[in-house]
Amino acid sequence: MGEVAIKVEGISKKYKLLHKNIAKSDSVMESASRWAKGLFREKDKVNSVEEFWALKDISFEINKGDRVGVIGRNGAGKSTLLKVLSRIVLPTTGRIEYTGRMASLLEVGTGFHGDLSGRENIYLNGSILGMSKHEIDRKFDEIVDFSEVEKFLDTPVKRYSSGMYVRLAFAVAAHLEPEILIVDEVLAVGDAAFQKKCLGKMEDVSTKEGRTILFVSHNMPSLTNFCNKAMVLNKGMIHQPLCDIHEAIRSYVDLAESTEYTEISERKDRQGEGKIKFTNFSVYNSLNQKTNICITGEHVTLKMDYECASDKSIDNITFAISINGSDGTFFSLIGNEFSGETFNGLPSKGSVYCKIPKWPITSGRYALNIAVNQNGIMQDWIKEAVFIDVEDGDFYGTGRLVPGTHRCVLMDNEWTREINL
Amino acid sequence: MVRYKQTWAGVLWAVIRPIVNIVIFGLLSVLISKPQNYEERFLTVSCGVILWQLISAGITEVSNSLVNNSNILTKVYFPKIILPASSILVSLIDFAISLVIFLIMFFVLKGVPEWKVFLFPVFILYAIVFCLAVGLFFATLNVKYRDIKFLLPFLLQVAFYASPVFLSTDYIMSFNAPIIIKKIYLLNPVVGIMDGFRFCFFGGNAIYDVPMFIGSIALTLILLVFGVNYFLRFEKSFADFI
Numbered sequence: 001m002g003e004v005a006i007k008v009e010g011i012s013k014k015y016k017l018l019h020k021n022i023a024k025s026d027s028v029m030e031s032a033s034r035w036a037k038g039l040f041r042e043k044d045k046v047n048s049v050e051e052f053w054a055l056k057d058i059s060f061e062i063n064k065g066d067r068v069g070v071i072g073r074n075g076a077g078k079s080t081l082l083k084v085l086s087r088i089v090l091p092t093t094g095r096i097e098y099t100g101r102m103a104s105l106l107e108v109g110t111g112f113h114g115d116l117s118g119r120e121n122i123y124l125n126g127s128i129l130g131m132s133k134h135e136i137d138r139k140f141d142e143i144v145d146f147s148e149v150e151k152f153l154d155t156p157v158k159r160y161s162s163g164m165y166v167r168l169a170f171a172v173a174a175h176l177e178p179e180i181l182i183v184d185e186v187l188a189v190g191d192a193a194f195q196k197k198c199l200g201k202m203e204d205v206s207t208k209e210g211r212t213i214l215f216v217s218h219n220m221p222s223l224t225n226f227c228n229k230a231m232v233l234n235k236g237m238i239h240q241p242l243c244d245i246h247e248a249i250r251s252y253v254d255l256a257e258s259t260e261y262t263e264i265s266e267r268k269d270r271q272g273e274g275k276i277k278f279t280n281f282s283v284y285n286s287l288n289q290k291t292n293i294c295i296t297g298e299h300v301t302l303k304m305d306y307e308c309a310s311d312k313s314i315d316n317i318t319f320a321i322s323i324n325g326s327d328g329t330f331f332s333l334i335g336n337e338f339s340g341e342t343f344n345g346l347p348s349k350g351s352v353y354c355k356i357p358k359w360p361i362t363s364g365r366y367a368l369n370i371a372v373n374q375n376g377i378m379q380d381w382i383k384e385a386v387f388i389d390v391e392d393g394d395f396y397g398t399g400r401l402v403p404g405t406h407r408c409v410l411m412d413n414e415w416t417r418e419i420n421l
Numbered sequence: 422m423v424r425y426k427q428t429w430a431g432v433l434w435a436v437i438r439p440i441v442n443i444v445i446f447g448l449l450s451v452l453i454s455k456p457q458n459y460e461e462r463f464l465t466v467s468c469g470v471i472l473w474q475l476i477s478a479g480i481t482e483v484s485n486s487l488v489n490n491s492n493i494l495t496k497v498y499f500p501k502i503i504l505p506a507s508s509i510l511v512s513l514i515d516f517a518i519s520l521v522i523f524l525i526m527f528f529v530l531k532g533v534p535e536w537k538v539f540l541f542p543v544f545i546l547y548a549i550v551f552c553l554a555v556g557l558f559f560a561t562l563n564v565k566y567r568d569i570k571f572l573l574p575f576l577l578q579v580a581f582y583a584s585p586v587f588l589s590t591d592y593i594m595s596f597n598a599p600i601i602i603k604k605i606y607l608l609n610p611v612v613g614i615m616d617g618f619r620f621c622f623f624g625g626n627a628i629y630d631v632p633m634f635i636g637s638i639a640l641t642l643i644l645l646v647f648g649v650n651y652f653l654r655f656e657k658s659f660a661d662f663i
Contacts, residue, residue, distance in 0.1 A: 015661070083660070087498040090657040102498075110496040115426035128497055156426070 003064040004099075005180055005212040006085070011094030013055040013080055013236075019048045054080040055091070056236045062229075064179075065210040067203070069223045069230035069245060071252045077236040078216045079184055082106060085214065086182050100179025103130050107184070108169040114158030118149055118168055121157050125172045139175045146201070147171035167194055174201045180212045181205075199226050220249055220327070253326065264385055272371070272378040276314065280305035281370055281385045292388050296363065296410065297395035300356045306372060306380075308348040317343040318373045319352055326365040326387070331409055337373075360410045362402055363392040439519035442474065443467045443526070450587055460530040465619060467526060469586040471519040472615055475512060476548055477577050482508035483556025484573055488563050491663045501656045505560055509552060516545075527622065534622055541621040544614050551610045551641050557648035561655050565662045584611040589619075590629045607633035610641045 055077045062068055070078045083089045085096060086104030111128035112121050122143055126136040136143075144150045147168040149160070157165060173183075181202070203226055206213050217223050223230065223245065230248035232240035232255065240251040265279050285291045286299035294300050302321060308314055320335035334354065336342065343352065367384040392401045395410045402410060425431050447463040447470070456462040486508040487494060487501070494501070527534065563569040583606065585593060590612055594603055606612065607630050620627035628634045 083495075088495060089660045104496075104498065106496045111493045128493060128499070130497075130499075 004061050005064040005066070006060075006062040006214075007097040008061070008085070009059050009095045009097075011055055011058045011081075011084055011091040011096065012053060013077075013084060013089065014092040015052045015054055017050045017052050019050060053236050055084065058094070058233075058236075058238055060231060060238070060242050062212060062214070062242070064212055065206065066229050067206050067213045067215065067227045068242065069227035069248065070214060070216045070233065071223065071230055071248060072233035072239070073255075075235075076233040078233055079106070080236075081233065082182050082184050082214065082216060098180060101130070102180040102182065103173075103176045103178035104182035105129070105173045105176075105184065106182070108166050108173070110169075112157055112165070112169060115156050117156055118153045118160070121168065122172055125169065126176075129173060129176055130178070131176060135177075143171045143175050146174065146197075163191065163194075170194075170198050174198060174205075177205075177209075178211070180214070182214045184216045185218065195222065202226065224249065264382065267382055267385075269383065271381040274380060275310075276306055276308045276317070276372050276374060276379040278304060278370060278372065278380055278382060278385070279307050281368070281382075283386060283388055292386070294359045294388050294390045295393035296361065296390060296401075297358050297393040297397070300359045302354040302356070302368075303351055304354070304370060304372075305351045306349070311348050313345050313347055314374065315344045315346075316375045317346055318376075319343075319354070320371045320373070321354065322369045322371075323361065324367045324369065324384075325407065326367055329407075331361055331366065358395060359390065359393075360395065361390055362406060362408055362410065363390050364407050365389055435515060435518050436522065439471060439474065439515075439522055442470055443519075443522065446470045446587070461623065464523075464527060464530060465589065465623065466587060467523055468619060468622060469584075469615055471516065471523055472548065472618055473581065473584065473586045473611075474519060475516040475545075476552060476611060476614070477581070478515060479509055479512040479549065479552030480556050480559070480577065481573060482512050483552060484559035484563055484569060486556075487560045487659060488567070488570075488663065494663055495660045501659060502652070505553065505557055505652075509549060509556070512552070513549065535624065537621050537624065539621075541618055544617040544621070547610070547617070547638075547641070548614045550645060551614065554641055554645035554648045557652045558644065561648075561652045564655070564659050580609075580611065583609055585615050590616050591626065594629065604630075604633060608637050608640060610637045613637045 058077075058081065070081065072078050080089070082104065083106065084091045086102060086106070087096075088104070088106075111125050113124060116124060122140065123133070123136055127133065131139075144153065147164075147170075149164050149168050152160065152164065157168070160168070183202070199222055202213060202215075205211050215223070215227055227245045229242055230240075230245045231238060231242045232248055232252045234255055239255055240248050264281050270277070280303075282290050282303045283292060283294065284301040284303060285294065288301070304319060318335055318337040320333060320337070322333045323331045325331060334356075336352075336354070346352075366388050368386045368388065369381070369383050370385045371381040372379050394401065396412075402408070425434055428434060430437065447467045450466040451459045451463050454462065483505045486504040490504050493499075494504075559569050559573060590607075593606065613628070613634050616629060617627055619625070
């Protein structure tokens with residue numbers, strides 16, 4: 001311990017994005033004439049190049065034997081970082097130093113050849129990943145055993161089920177013995193039992209033999225189980241330097257929530273036909289104050305403002321709100337189509353209210369997704385329109401609270417000794 | 422070996438293809454020119470055909486070696502030169518099979534060759550260097566500009582007619598053409614390779630025009646230095662562009 005395995009100093013990676021400022025071409029003649037014009041014009045007017053920094057000034061040191069998670073949202077630069085570390089792409093600036101053999105597993109089944117049998121592919125894949133023939137010979141039985149495909153060893157892998165394919169591919173990779181192993185989200189495939197087996201194997205390799213592992217995943221539980229340290233990337237920069245895994249995940253969750261919140265009217269990531277659109281969504285407490293904090297058991301009103309493209313009044317409208325934990329766990333779905341009536345004759349611009357007499361969910365952070373349908377066709381859908389923090393309150397009016405450690409939906413209930421319906 | 426998976430004849434194809442090629446082109450040339458010594462004519466053309474197979478397949482394989490393996494190139498780190506190198510090896514194995522067929526025909530039709538036959542590996546080496554020189558340049562270019570995929574077959578077709586596959590260099594030089602065009606023709610490395618190879622088996626003129634032969638070797642070496650340099654310079658950014 002304490003020995004540095006990887007040292008990264010100020011790496012950046014720049015990509016050039018080419019934007020074509022050309023309208024869609026309708027006919028061959030049009031595009032031909034545009035091409036002819038383009039010949040005489042300056043190129044820059046037709047195309048513009050934007051610089052894009054996939055990674056910006058990344059520095060860190062990883063000690064030998066550490067299992068490091070790299071966390072970040074899509075496009076944060078995780079995969080680029082792993083590619084740079086494994087020398088597949090060259091950083092624009094910066095230096096990387098490391099000791100020992102490094103192997104990277106950026107995709108399961110890289111170099112698998114569909115026409116070759118499982119047996120042949122073990123050798124092919126192993127040698128592509130950097131094992132010698134002797135090494136593969138030595139581990140062959142272990143690999144076959146681990147992958148659980150011995151019955152199909154002489155079948156071409158193109159006839160494998162996707163699960164078998166992944167198992168075999170991962171089995172080869174798991175038996176690599178590099179000093180540093182870089183793993184990109186390859187475990188998203190395969191069933192839970194096999195994933196667990198893989199993580200177990202990697203953990204084994206790391207703790208027993210002191211190997212360093214870098215691991216990218218969006219699966220928080222497997223990250224917490226497997227990694228002892230982590231860093232968070234955001235927009236190509238280090239958001240949270242290398243630290244304890246739990247601290248890193250907290251920082252990632254905070255980041256995800258803070259960057260995710262934009263005004264409803266400015267949200268671009270909507271789904272649906274868009275004839276009716278939400279313009280605002282707000283939460284009111286029992287005192288009719290606008291808030292983001294609810295208390296279990298108290299009155300809550302949800303107000304949705306909408307706008308319709310046409311001026312006419314609109315019929316057959318249903319609204320729905322789903323309540324999810326901040327980790328995406330689904331808690332409840334409410335909508336006027338279930339508990340009330342579909343709205344008819346609504347003005348083209350207005351508000352609807354949803355009253356919840358007793359907020360039934362225990363303390364925690366929740367995200368509300370909102371949707372509006374007309375004639376059963378989705379018009380607008382906004383994910384995580386609002387985040388609310390719920391504090392524990394006296395739901396049953398007994399003065400006793402359900403412990404906040406249970407994140408759950410409460411329901412009214414009565415207890416008697418004898419049943420009399 | 423992968424190439425012959427899920428085929429009925431399997432590796433036999435590696436034998437069938439060159440035989441068919443040799444027979445078709447050989448017979449064609451015998452039928453057209455009606456020579457007195459048809460065995461000799463048949464064999465000269467055969468050896469042109471198998472050499473041309475080596476050169477055209479070698480250049481094509483090397484040129485496509487990077488693009489065809491882009492999935493590995495963007496996922497695993499390894500010295501990139503392995504890809505063109507293994508492509509040339511594959512072409513060479515194919516050529517070895519063709520060569521055996523050719524040798525058998527030679528024994529049957531003409532008998533035991535003279536001692537000069539032992540010189541032929543020199544010209545094979547020349548051919549390989551030429552393939553690598555051209556191939557590495559195209560392979561690198563191919564990473565960024567896929568135009569190569571369309572351009573290359575066309576260029577090879579032109580090169581086929583600009584090489585003494587069918588007709589001997591002596592015969593072509595007897596045409597009534599401007600001297601400068603003849604000189605340029607002789608600069609083509611394929612001319613040197615084929616003439617040299619034929620000399621090993623049939624004797625005669627090894628080198629038609631010594632200065633031009635040296636020129637063609639120089640040209641090949643310049644291409645090689647250029648190709649290797651170009652390859653190495655862009656090697657590190659292949660994954661960004663492929």
